Amino acid sequence: MALLDTIQSIKKRDPAxxxxxxxxxxxxxxxxxxxxxxxxxxxxxxxxxxxxxxxxLFRFLTGIEIHPGATIGKxxxxxxxFGVVIGETSIxxxxxxxxxxxxxxxKSLESIKRHPTIGNNVVLGAGCKIMxxxxxxxxxxxxxxxVVTKSLPPHSVVGGVPARQLK
Numbered sequence: 001m002a003l004l005d006t007i008q009s010i011k012k013r014d015p016a017x018x019x020x021x022x023x024x025x026x027x028x029x030x031x032x033x034x035x036x037x038x039x040x041x042x043x044x045x046x047x048x049x050x051x052x053x054x055x056x057l058f059r060f061l062t063g064i065e066i067h068p069g070a071t072i073g074k075x076x077x078x079x080x081x082f083g084v085v086i087g088e089t090s091i092x093x094x095x096x097x098x099x100x101x102x103x104x105x106x107k108s109l110e111s112i113k114r115h116p117t118i119g120n121n122v123v124l125g126a127g128c129k130i131m132x133x134x135x136x137x138x139x140x141x142x143x144x145x146x147v148v149t150k151s152l153p154p155h156s157v158v159g160g161v162p163a164r165q166l167k
Contacts, residue, residue, distance in 0.1 A: 029078030
């Protein structure tokens with residue numbers, strides 16, 4: 001049911017999507033999420049090597065790298081997707097839209113929470129980099145190619161390098 005919910009959500013959010021079957025069969029973000037969900041099962045039972053193997057297989061197939069340790073909410077839409085990297089301790093809320101080239105990266109080599117937390121209903125523009133253990137508040141928008149290294153309150157609109165409030 002979660003897969004169908006995601007596919008229906010993508011069709012509503014993408015004017016280029018003509019049918020549910022098109023989204024299921026032709027959208028690499030959907031394929032990457034399927035691979036992530038499979039890998040996550042093995043990660044949760046501590047079969048780390050198998051989980052990483054599955055995630056790397058789907059990375060090879062889709063160009064989207066999602067670490068199986070990441071936590072992903074409902075209805076994530078990875079549009080176009082190539083070059084997306086979602087780090088191990090990333091947390092992504094519900095109804096997030098993410099464009100190609102987005103990185104949710106870490107700034108530490110320690111075994112701690114080192115990747116960002118993305119709130120609900122957030123839009124991450126193409127090529128943006130969200131780095132470190134920071135929070136992007138609900139209903140925020142991060143502009144294309146922005147570099148965010150500090151937490152953002154809800155309803156933020158940011159862009160630039162380094163990212164700054166635009167609204």
